[in-house]
Amino acid sequence: MYFRKSSRDTKKEIRSTPQNRKNKAKGHSRKKELLKWKVPQTVQDTIPYLYVYQNGIMELTPGVFSKAYILGDTNFKISSRQGQEKIFQDYSRMLSTFGDTVKVEITIWNKNMDLAEFQKQVLMPMMNDTLNEYREEYNQMLIEKMSGANNNLEKVKVMTLTIEEESIQEAITTFLRLDTEAIKMITSLTGENTKAMTSMERLCMLYDIYNPGSTQKFLQKIQYQGEWQDSITLQSIHQLGLTTKDVIGPDSFTFKADKVLLGAKTFARTYYVSMIPTWLRGDAFTDLSELPCNMLVSVHYRTLPQDIGSKLIKSYRVNINSNVADAEKSASRAGYSMDLISQELLDSRTEVKNLTNDITKRNQKIVMASIVLTVFTSSEKELEKMDKQISMIANKHQMQIRVLSLQQEYGLSTALPVGMNKIAVERLMTTETAAMLIPFGVKELNHKHGMYYGLNAESYGMIRYDRTKGQNYNGVILGMPGSGKSFATKREIINVILNTTDEVYIIDPEREYLSLAEKLGGKVIRIANGSDIYLNPFDMDIEYADDGDPVKMKADYITTIVDIAIGGRYGISPSERSLIDRVVFEIYEPYLRHLHKTGKTIDLEHMPTMQEFYEKMLEQVAPEAQNIALAMERYVKGSHDIFAHKTNVNTDNRFVIYDIKDIGSGLKELGLQICLNSIWNKMIENRKKGKRTWLYIDEFYLLLKKDTSADFLQEIWKRARKWNGIPTGITQNVEDLLKSEAGRTILNNCGFVMLLNQAPMNLIQLSNIYNISPEEQKYINNGPSGQGLIWMTGGQGSESGGTVIPFIDQFPQDTKLYKMMTTKPSDDRIRNNQKSSTAYHHIDGNEREYHK
Template sequence: MPYIRLLKNGICQLDERHFSKTISFQDINYQLALDEDRDLIFNQFANFLNSFDPSVAIEFSYINQIGRNEEVQASMQIPDQHDGFDALRLEFREMLNSQIVKGNNGLKKAKYISFTVEADNLEQASAMLERLEIDILSGFKNMGVRAESLNGEERLKILHDMLNPDKSFTFSYKDLKGKESTKTYITPDMFNFTPNRYFKFGKFIGATSHFQILASELSDRMLSEFLDIDDNISISFHIQAIDQSEAIKMVKRKNTDLDKMRIEENKKAVRSGYDMDILPSDLVAYGEDVKSLLKDLQTRDERMFVVSIVFFNFAKTVQKLENTIAKISSIANKHNCKIKRLDHAQEQGLVSVLPLGLNQMEINRSLTSSSTAVFIPFTTEELFINSENSLYYGLNALSHNLIMADRKKLKNPNGLILGTPGSGKSFSAKREMANAILITNDDVIICDPEGEYGNLVKQFHGEVIKVSSKSKDYLNPLDINMNYGDGDAPLKDKANFIMSMLELVVGGSGLTAEEKSVIDRCLPKIYERYFENPCAENMPILQDLYDMLKGQEEKVGKKLATEMEIYVSGSLNVFNHRSNVDLNKKLLCFDIKELGSQLKKIGMLVIQDQVWNKVSLNRGNKATRYYIDEFHLLLKEEQTASYSVEIWKRFRKWGGIPTGITQNVKDLLMSKEIENIFDNTDFVLMLNQASGDREILAKKLKISVPQLRYVTNSNEGEGLLFFGNTIVPFLDKFPKDTILYQKMTTKPEEQG
């Protein structure tokens, strides 16, 4: 192991004068980005490379390892809760394990950049490395790439896992005794470099090779093709900038050499008696290339780099190892390049491939900035958040890797589920609900205008509240609790809701200032008894407000009372009762299918207020997930729309996670409040879209043409997932032979 010491802060001293640090970075969407965005990312990466001066050596390391994905394994450990649903949790764990096999989540993919400086001592090196670290992190941030510096323990773990594929890493700097070296904890049981073409380490056989560039042009997809191989593979790119004036001199010397060769060829032609303008084609091509290169270096923002590319593969048998190398060679050949085994230099190859920032390879190639940037390390972003609240959203349509995400980690967890009929919209919503019930402690509330969710709710022992003029389930719109709203003035927030409800009652242009004043005067009086003794019998109902308004001196009070009459003692008196349903269940569904058209708007507003109540009660203890189907209906009316926007703006700080579900995207987008909804939404699950809706959404959400394909004539359960700044194409073929599927499906023929 060619280093002197690896310190706790992540600095590795390679020899007396060389020191290195390592930064880990994530993937971003490059292959699916808009063409102009792809060009921008490519140019940003080329400029990023240009930012390194010749005194800094950099190494990009790409490491794929099978069976090292502890995060994925942790996400499978959904603990039993002894609540009657543990059989479903077992089935869910098995389903996730079977989904992993379809992708390469069993394969840990990691990307690192190590940077090495020369310094007289550790103090000087620390200052230089710190400045570089800030610059590199800033460069990644500009490209939209998440990156973080690694400490000593994290760097040692990478080295250990590469050299001990079958062992787990246990180390702490506290364990170091006296002058004991960290190398003790990372070296395998044995190394044997005696065979020329491969070497033995521990129980494995490894081989290192170098990548030979023969093609005149390279594809920016080549690196991603190597890294898509479902096998153990590590690739290191050692890149060292050449001083610009030296690079120009070098190219000019090459040009002079070619000029001499041209003169020699001209002389030869004259002596042989043929046209002196006829030159060998190679000489002409090289001459043009050199002139073009010189122009790039002098007039365009191009730099020269010396690049060494090393591959490292390992397996338990020579046969398996050779098979993997054959796969790599096949990809290289396709791109007119070669993989050449480092015969007699396996040890130097291994040292060069480790993310230490040390290159012992003597085989290299001079490339310009744009030629080096062709090996762009970005392909497609994965969405896998290792959290105890992460839910399953299907598989990445490109890599087939598991998508697990925790909306609580978003800046704004509010969400939308959009899709045409038959696209799998309701199923996606139900899958998230069921997942949340099995995995989290969250409460789940559903506003169900079509009576679609009753079956699921009953299966999970929830409460279905049928809100209609025929039903005996009652909701009191005047319900309040001491935490309602912001808690310090519950009646102030409740007054806003009651005003919104009465605006719907009176219709027309809404309430006048005088009417609002009269209502505001009455409210504290009807809640007086409840605030003195907060028990259910003292909770006021609409009748109390009606009586109070009727008794006011002003004519507007009597007018309001008359307009309310049909909702108090008339045929629409469904909301003039105290609540008689269990609103404390973990899963609640408000079924408003049979609520007449006159009451539907008020019904939806009352339900939103009950959700507000529940969220304020849960605040600080647990999250409340609220699903609103046919969400466009709420945004049609001014009162329900403004109340929805309040929910979208304020729920987060109380632990509320609202989700709007709709197939009528055009109606949704026509609402004047849609901007407020989109501005406060960081989660969008988009399934198949109608052509008109697609174009509007593409503009609003900046969807590229390649991404748009995933919501164009897509199959059921396929689409795009927007999670903060991450956009992932997904597909979810949920196994139909599971109990969970039977509980969630909306298709009558599939329901048992």
């Protein structure tokens, strides 16, 4: 055992110069490189670099420079066979791209999340309203989920490139080229935008690795003179007379034969892979990183020049053939069969023969690889537990993993994501074999301050997703009856209500969301024949069409209304469209003059109505006008006149449900459209206030039955993001949706798709649209309720251009929130037994506002 304390002196970090490295020859032997390292004397000497430059480059030893890149992740485990082959080929191509002048290190770092920061990102903050009892209950559920699987661990994947150059200027030039190549290949491989890590990011990573139990952050944002700045910089470190090593290192290192003590509380042990089988499973690398502790798993790749690789294989072949010949002679002299020669020796000859074929005929390169892993625990007893778990993983993959005896210091330095390999254990591989050590497993979804969507069904990690970070906000939730579709929708709605100040509007044809309004203080507007609650389909904000003509867009919408009202197989004729346009422009002319005079953008009291539209249509001389007026008469004077009046609904509540269950089958499609128009105007109003508007349309396939109706819905989906709108369509009639061209267009314009159990034919079509692999299909084919797939735009280069996350939502049933969300018939007793502390205020018989 030997102990090394920190030396907190003010000596500056060493800068390499051409003079002190002029005798360094590129391609020198690995053995000489290892022998020349000096025994470190202090904590600072143990940290394996000399100098940190502003541009993210570290100088490791004189003339050796490295740079690091965040690697990201992709769904390797649940991809189709073709998808896995593509990932494998892309990864193999990336490793071989850099050639024999660049060493590559791939690192998976499991790090403990800062509990306070994690809770700040995940838990709902308490607010000044009456809903904190639900936030507390939701937070308790989240805390329980956090303790499961490895939810307290964050997985970071890093690629480090190491080069040799005569000066930092030459290294900068080389890395400018490598940056472009590395970023392009990583983005293509994972579908995630990446960049080279900055100097402070690399130092922050090393600080967290060396100080896993520290409650003090290395880098924070502080406000200085009204601006947010980093709490520490390279310049500030220098001004204090310190080096970066003084800042990031632990207080001390205590090195023993088989372990390291960092400071006084953290134990670490480094292992190396001494043997791997000829055929290796693609999940071996990621399985090593699944231990429930802080750990580093690193693979160092050193590609040999083609001539050196060929000579090395030739040397191996000569030696092995010589050994086989000697064995054959011994067998002959001893008088036993040649078949009894060591099978291991014969396997080695076959392996070398295959290697020769790979190099000469398949354009493979020889790669020397070192695989190390370092685990960090708070006690020696936990280290022994990790020994057993590592042994189990090794047996699973037929590998030999051993403790680096008497080399723990070099092993720890080798495991760090700095690009320095200090151990002498290397495995000879081809580029193709080396690529089998794929660092990708299952893509996780952990947006900062994202909302909870269940657990990843493969890794059981928490899914925290922020829909506003997608390429577009639009979404659909699709599933058969009983699949958990309504529950998933309500869970998202509750998330929005409890976690934000956004406004939520629901068009509810089947009265499924009444319980949410009752418990969360929402407002229910019941629209039905005989009701005295009115929504005027002619309501229009002057910004209705954004930068276009609002009346023109409104005319298209009124055409939709008339088309639905008239019915018929063939819809509206061109001449009828022209008449509707003419009348709409005429009745809006006084309204526009009024807005111009008053400076308002909307005024419900001066809005034209369907009554005025009907009367103006009667004034037209064309026979088609009389037909339109006749068809519209029952919606103005008859039994269906609920949409012929000025709007008298007050929607001054951030949670509003439009209940159209009792509107009658003949009016349901029309009611959906008119509610949608009301919410569209509210969305425009909210954007002016800087608010987001969430819109949920249940059974929205009804809006796609007519072309005019579908066109308006597509317009909403197209424009919503610009208006801070987040629309979501929900339906169990997936088949009807897929039959509609407009439906498929809307699906293609969604950045968020939640799929639950699907009928066989729908499963095939949706799999084609979203490029869902057979392995992923099992999550939406006869699975339990609450299990499914989340598809979102962006991700590893699939044809759909999206990423798929399998999820399972197992919400605790002994909660008020569960009782609020469940629609299972078996849960009726639970719901009915729930005591309500909610009262509602009668606005009239058809409009209720609930208060806690």
